[in-house]
Amino acid sequence: MEQYRNQIKHIASTVLPSRTGAADTIHKAGTNDGWHGAILEEGPFKPEADRYHLYIGLFCPFAHRVNLVRHLKGLTDIISLDVVKAYPKGDDEGWPGWQFPKTVDEYHDSTTDRLFGSAFLHEVYFRADKEYKGRYSVPVLWDKKKNTIVNTESGELLRWLPTAFNSILPEEYAKIDLYPPHLRAHIDAVTAWMQPDLNIGVYKTGFAPDQETYDKNVIPVFAALNKLEEIVHAHGGPYLLGNELTELDIRLYATLIRFDVAYVQHFKCNLGTIRHDYPNLHNWLKNLYWNVKGFKETTNFRHIKENYTKSHPGINPKAITPMGPFPDIDEGFEPDFLKLPVGAIKLPAVVERQATLESPTTPSKAAL
Numbered sequence: 001m002e003q004y005r006n007q008i009k010h011i012a013s014t015v016l017p018s019r020t021g022a023a024d025t026i027h028k029a030g031t032n033d034g035w036h037g038a039i040l041e042e043g044p045f046k047p048e049a050d051r052y053h054l055y056i057g058l059f060c061p062f063a064h065r066v067n068l069v070r071h072l073k074g075l076t077d078i079i080s081l082d083v084v085k086a087y088p089k090g091d092d093e094g095w096p097g098w099q100f101p102k103t104v105d106e107y108h109d110s111t112t113d114r115l116f117g118s119a120f121l122h123e124v125y126f127r128a129d130k131e132y133k134g135r136y137s138v139p140v141l142w143d144k145k146k147n148t149i150v151n152t153e154s155g156e157l158l159r160w161l162p163t164a165f166n167s168i169l170p171e172e173y174a175k176i177d178l179y180p181p182h183l184r185a186h187i188d189a190v191t192a193w194m195q196p197d198l199n200i201g202v203y204k205t206g207f208a209p210d211q212e213t214y215d216k217n218v219i220p221v222f223a224a225l226n227k228l229e230e231i232v233h234a235h236g237g238p239y240l241l242g243n244e245l246t247e248l249d250i251r252l253y254a255t256l257i258r259f260d261v262a263y264v265q266h267f268k269c270n271l272g273t274i275r276h277d278y279p280n281l282h283n284w285l286k287n288l289y290w291n292v293k294g295f296k297e298t299t300n301f302r303h304i305k306e307n308y309t310k311s312h313p314g315i316n317p318k319a320i321t322p323m324g325p326f327p328d329i330d331e332g333f334e335p336d337f338l339k340l341p342v343g344a345i346k347l348p349a350v351v352e353r354q355a356t357l358e359s360p361t362t363p364s365k366a367a368l
Helices: 002-013 061-072 121-128 154-164 181-199 201-206 211-235 247-256 259-266 279-291 301-311 348-354
Strands: 052-056 079-083 140-143 148-151
Touching: 052 061, 061 079, 061 154, 061 247, 121 140, 121 148, 154 247, 181 201, 181 211, 181 247, 201 211, 201 259, 211 279, 211 348, 247 259, 247 279, 259 301
Parallel strands: 052 079
Antiparallel strands: 052 140, 140 148
16 A cells, blocks of 8 residues: 555656746755756756757656647757657666667667667666666656756646747747636646546556555546536537647646546546547547647557556556557547537446536636
């Protein structure tokens, strides 16, 4: 049980937007604390092209969020990228951790460490702090000029990275605001329960060490899905809050694109599926994947499936990766969300939990 708590605590610590790096210590050397720097016009990390390098895993939903921002904000030529292999992961304590392939042909769509030639991601961490005591997770944003880590916390990166390079971006990208002032209250209201109940909830369910813990945590996952199904329908799509793509869509996409192909089977989140039980969320997901540049490009189903099924021997000891579902994601998009029925899992405990979740009001057309 203690190991379970530590796993969930680690996952939660990487996804919550807690600090900006401007006033706080960027990293406490020799501890298990991550890095909390931020790219700012006034500060040690300034917005410059080809200064920063991002390490991710295509399997990780939290690293996926950061890579999505990199694509959506036109940063692919400004921030370079390396990708670790989807497995093996290492032991329960995270050692030796994620690996880089020896050659680009070893594991499709992964890369060697093109900065340092590292065999393991932990070598990058130790370059920044030789006495680091924490886990070696993705994402990692590296500063090539100062030769150190800027930030390792995906929640913080998701919050400040969308505006960090606006001063050097073309107007078409600089004007994209994923946390617009008129929608911040709505974004914060949904994030307050979506993050713990769904984004982290799938992990609390999947890593449950006993039946009681599993039963307790699977209910909030589907209560959150029920509520999100209502929200996207009420706002009429194509995004969660209406006509504007926001941080919420990125948070949700990184979880839902993995739901049917990994969480249903591997994490036992099988009270329902997105494609069969949630018509509006399914429609929303298909639109992002097929029609919005950056979403398909940052999604790799092989890495996703093989990471989960081959990295958790306690859950899947034979490391067999299921072929299904087929296809990984359906095609077809209905622009008018109001034509779609509102789906739900109607298990009484799920419905009861759903009733406790705050729903944002529909933004006015003027605001949008």
